[in-house]
Amino acid sequence: MTTLPPKTAKKLGLVIDLDTCVGCHACVISCKGWNTENYGAPLSDQDAYGTPSGTFLNRVHSYEVQPPEAAPAQLVHFPKSCLHCDDAPCVTVCPTGASYKRAEDGIVLVNETACIGCGLCAWACPYGAREMDAAAKVMKKCTLCVDRIYNENLPEEDRQPACVRTCPAGARHFGDLGDPDSAVSQLAAARGGFDLMPELGTAPVNKYLPPRPKDQLDHPQTAEQIDILAPYLAPVANSPKGFLGWLDKTLERL
Amino acid sequence: MHPAPSLIAFTTLSGLGFGLLAWLGLGLPSVTGVTAFVFFTIAYVLAAGGLLASALHLGHPERAWRAFSQWRSSWLSREGCASVAALLVMAAYGAALVFWGQRIAWLGWLGAALSLCTVFCTAMIYAQLKTVPRWHTPLTPALLLSLCLAGGALLAGQISLAWPLLIAAAVLQLLAWHHGDRAFARSGTTLGTATGLGARGQLRAFEPPHTGTNYLLREMAFEVGRKHATKLRGIALTLGYAMPVLLILLPGAHVTAALAVLSHIAGILASRWLFFAQAEHVVGLYYGRHTPRT
Amino acid sequence: MTHPRPHLDTSPKVSDEVRKTTCYMCACRCGINVHLKDGKVAYIEGNRDHPVNKGVLCAKGSAGIMQVNAPSRLRAPLKRTGPRGSGQFAEISWDEALELATSWLRPLRETAPEKLAFFTGRDQSQSFTGLWAQQFGTPNFAAHGGFCSVNMAAAGIYTMGGAFWEFGQPDWDHTKLFILFGVAEDHDSNPIKMGLGKIKARGARVIGVNPIRTGYNAVADDWVGITPGTDGLLILSLVHELLRAGKIDLDYLARYTNAPVLLDTDTGLFLRDADGKPLVIDRNTGLPAAFDQKSIHPDLGAIHTVDGKTHRPVFHTLAERYLDPQYAPEAVAERCGLSPNKIKRLAAEIARVAFDEAISLPIAWTDFRGERHSHMTGRPVAFHAMRGISAHANGFQTARALHMLQILLGTVETPGGFRFKPPYPKPAEAHPRPHFKTTPGQPLDGPHLGYPQGPADLCLDDNGQPARIDKAFTWDNPLSAHGLMHMVISNAHAGDPYKIDTLFLYMANMAWNSSMNTAGVMQMLTDTDASGDYVIPHIIYSDAYSSEMTAYADLILPDTTYLERHDCISLLDRPISEADAAADAIRWPVITPDRDVRGFQSVLIDLAHRLKFPAFTNADGGAKYQDYADYIVTHERKPGIGPLAGWRGDGSQTGRGAPNPEQLQRYIDNGGFFVSHIPETASYYKPWNMAYQDWAVGMGLMDQPTPYLFQLYVEPLRQFQRAAEGHGAHQPPEHLRPQIRERLDPLPIWYASADSDCAEYPVHALTQRPMAMYHSWGSQNAWLRQIHGHNPLYIPTKLWQQHGFQDGDWARVTSPHSSITVPVAHMAALNENTVWTWNAIGKRKGAWALKPDAPEATKGFLLNHLIAELLPPKGDGLRWSNSDPITGQAAWFDLRVRIERTAPPTEAHPSFPPLTSPVGTGPKDPK
Ligand SMILES: Nc1nc2c(c(=O)[nH]1)N[C@H]1C(S)=C(S)[C@@H](COP(=O)(O)OP(=O)(O)OC[C@H]3O[C@@H](n4cnc5c(=O)[nH]c(N)nc54)[C@H](O)[C@@H]3O)O[C@H]1N2
Ligand SMILES: Nc1nc2c(c(=O)[nH]1)N[C@H]1C(S)=C(S)[C@@H](COP(=O)(O)OP(=O)(O)OC[C@H]3O[C@@H](n4cnc5c(=O)[nH]c(N)nc54)[C@H](O)[C@@H]3O)O[C@H]1N2
Ligand code: SF4
Ligand code: SF4
């Protein structure tokens, strides 16, 4: 495990729909709650009632996009946790072997009892998916809820990551991205799921679904689109009197 | 990246220490007995002291032994292995010099090679990181090795080697800065690729995920003002390279040599501070750093 | 040298026990599974079986554990020791606390019950607290609706028997176009997110109308970045376009609305038959008929001439009004901050989906005129709106306009449109009217709040003076159906209409984020009269936490947290129903408090007994209810009808039935809630669908079928207008006549909301709720406050550049009332004349057990300092209130400001002296 497994049997991961995420931070907090009680050391908080700083495994950013034409600016909420990269640089840099990628499902984990807290894996991760816990002094990261997804103490339907289970908008999907027939693979294929920072060669498992095209009311693609909608507003009459005339005629026909 | 004083001191001093060890291994200067003892002590204090200090700064120093295990993939692990090997070999070699006045040349060469190897590994820890484009270049090991050799030569009193090496290191330093200042832009990683939203238009980080700070921001989103950096570069160049060259080329005694060493160390500390402080990690993009403002 | 793979337990035990109850961090009231380890809360997740959230949970809900662990929790009853506002208290026993309260309250009840003002904030037990106040005998009771969303509620009730929000919901499963007006978060928090997710998954379209594009509006496919306060104009312009194009559902209008009802041409009131039923012309006979007569077909177009007078149907007046060119897109666009083309395309898109994509469900049903329909037809355009249109001084009429738009399209209670949630629909006439008659020592003559049908229903005493301390139901704001909590403190301070003795508040942070003119309120609460006594002599307050408000109380009754008490989310009140089902729920003590606190409702029951309220006292003088749990089970509103509808009688009865001592246990066994599904044939067209009417009678939601028509034309408004025109026995004061004539129009109108044309204050300033924070109380939550620890003022690109702002800058923001200095940030997806910030992030130093250097107290700020309860003087010698002239709804979003760049101060201004914390400060590194 000093190196990455040449191939993993499954590629478990998340598909995150940027068209649907409303930026509510529910996934952030349910992750914090679950992982404070479960896998490894609790996610600690420092100066919690002063100027706080704490460990979170999942965070929601937001970005503003100004399209080139005079179209209105857009806002995209952007949740981010570990992408469980196929070619995970965080694993290979780890001097202790504490960081590893599981051959059976591709989940990237930190064995906290072996972690020396050197921080190098966090430097190697392009995505900011690793945070050193200031109390436990070990590296924390998203476990893909490995202690939920196989957990026989949970009802079958709950064997999915805490963040996925809680997401009110249904913007997070969990499954095997190694299996082209899985629901998540199909979804990613249908919606043009993409990788973050593909140029870095990390081959993330998690996929992001792009926001759908926006603001059709503002920039008609073509002139005929106006024509498509225009007939809907063709006046039946131009004056109230005319309108009442139309009304009478129409009521006759009802 | 956060310019942690411990890291700056460790890399600077251990680099010097291993540089000195390397020259000692090559028999430059060829010393024995008490003189050898003094040289080796200085080298070990710098090299091993730096290592130890950094180990003590780990979250879990009691587990530091585990760091020797992953030499097959991890440059940090390799650094650990190489450094221990170098220190052990050089200890045997030095003992022979100090106690028996014997120079076991092949052992010296091996030790020198391991010492340089250690510095190379240290450099590769940074150079391997695609996440920090400024570091991700052969210039990083080249610069660190050249500094190790130049500083080592300075400490070893090898004037004729030291000044050309210092000039070479200065050139590499300038190249590294020149390259570094463009590296992030050239890397092709932008907020656009980081979010996959680049093709949709002009992108800007809006609200951060948290209003306070966190590990990532403290560790990786350090920013230095351009003015401040330029000033420090001047200081680094003057103290780290120009002054030592001037001082050792002046006719003089140990005073100037000692001054040259001190000046060099001060300059390299400044340069090393910049090495970290100016290194932009791509994760900063997610937090709206390193993006041209509109 | 490789390590063995670490052993990993992928099936760890999750918890010792799961207890299912109801979340409290907002009015959405989701079901939660509380995981316990060693008797302590370990983890909270959503309850999958729950009708509201179906397993999902928002950030606040998931962070509930930190609400229970919060160091700001009060520990025991507190009696003030220092001056009011200092925060100095001594802990006392409950006995002492209750005796003290009783010693203040008893003499009031016996002599002048109106001298108690009991206002209960964001109360989830209003049917109970209302009963308590009624039993006390004071007319001065309301909850927070007046400063929240009464415009939305009242406009909905008067127009169609229910509003958006908790009264109904979009038909998430069928809608093809969802248009959202002025919503950042809403009460229906998780369901809206789930609904948006459903719509998105189906690839249907979402349009957001909002000056700010965040959250729901960010995921909207189209964004209409309207100028605040002008939605009414936009909507009436859409109506104009749709009418002009004939894109309205004539059949629906004729059958289910008062569009065909005949207006008396002299009075503008309905023509009625001898039984008082509004008349329509039956197309079958051409003769007038009562609207609900069997098998008639009301005629939308027919006019009725009697005695040479021509009476026309509502629809004629309506069409004439909105076809007027003043509503043409070209005429309104600039004012709305939109282009005429965009308005037209929006109208066209609505028309396209409503009429080209109409859907039809093969569900047969019978309407109230006895006609059988084989299908349910829907025009799948759904609307939803909340405070963005509600919290303006033209909000009532704007909300009315939106309801009119939906009704013209035929999308209310039809598939793909908007659907009511039981006990709604419930028209205004089916609600009580307001009551205010006090008798010392006796209960009030009826419920406080209601829906006036005309001037006779106002709460005015024999001299025409306001009977209530908040002046609700007066000529100033006749339809103030939720009261005016935001006026209580200033009126009590002014002794206008009279002085009170005791202000009793529950769950409202009135010294901070729920008040306008925050500094002024703090002043009023601490003001003394000539003899050095406080102007408001006694203040009792129940909070669970050390909020800003606690510092202003004389006596604090510390509440438990939501996991430690019984609560009831009742069909008599604001239940958790869905469009397909009636549902109610409970909370129960899933953990035991570790301190000397008591559930507030149980404390009220204790007080009720001490004060010997008839409804709380047995014939033998003993307490009728032990505590709130007992009340929930045994109280009967009417025989057989109590707070909870599930498992009544022997446990097999629903809705109606005798009290069942096992009831709470049955709720607990069922996960804390009860659901009764509406039969499929009753699922749409509820106001007119006999299957629904019968089902609702069975459930105890009403006593007999009450089909009714949607009120495009609201006759009670006309009644008020007529009074202002000089008709009738009840006459408004002269200075209010013009306002009533103009604003209380029976058909929706638009007028510029108060204050909005000042050249000196050109910028609109708004707040939005952050999804991960609940008003002031998220800040004591160690997790949530890391997400929103301070708030910048967001500034649109145009203003940003115009003022030369840079990142990290601060601005001075000035309104006609006051000025604040705050950090700014740039935002492009924002109406170009609007600035905004997150609501209620700023905190006062010393509150919430936060350290004085907490970012909430140094950089966080409130816009409330800029908003006054009174408008600036207009030069007519009067002070007009900053509220809707119809309902009294606080007009938070009418705020206008000017901004200027300023040197960064050390902290946000204004800053107030720190409070002494009665609970100390939270620990540095918890756990
Ligand atoms: N600028 C601006 N101001 C606004 C608004 C806005 O949009 N902009 N919105 C307005 C609206 S709609 C509202 S509803 C108000 C809300 O304003 P408030 O009703 O004041 O809201 P909260 O901050 O939730 O305060 C409620 C109080 O209840 C206490 N509390 C919490 N849990 C419990 C409990 O279990 N028991 C008891 N007894 N107390 C508890 C809290 O500690 C807090 O002190 O704000 C209004 N103010
Ligand atoms: N997370 C969370 N949830 C909450 C609460 C909370 O504090 N936190 N509070 C609860 C309470 S008490 C309430 S009342 C509800 C309120 O829920 P919302 O109605 O969503 O209230 P606000 O957050 O005030 O959002 C008002 C929205 O209206 C927009 N707006 C303002 N003026 C105009 C206008 O003129 N036209 C249009 N079209 N839009 C406008 C604002 O930009 C903002 O998006 O939320 C409830 N739910
Ligand atoms: S996202 Fe970062 S931490 Fe996760 S596998 Fe990829 S590189 Fe490693
Ligand atoms: S911090 Fe821990 S997991 Fe990360 S590289 Fe160091 S030892 Fe490995």
Ligand code: SF4
């Ligand atoms: S999968 Fe689990 S650990 Fe990872 S972000 Fe989601 S909740 Fe957190």
Ligand code: SF4
């Ligand atoms: S819970 Fe879902 S909608 Fe909310 S921020 Fe996370 S991914 Fe987005």
Ligand code: SF4
């Ligand atoms: S929406 Fe969130 S805070 Fe409100 S009740 Fe549901 S889980 Fe609780």
Ligand SMILES: [Mo]
């Ligand atoms: Mo509210």
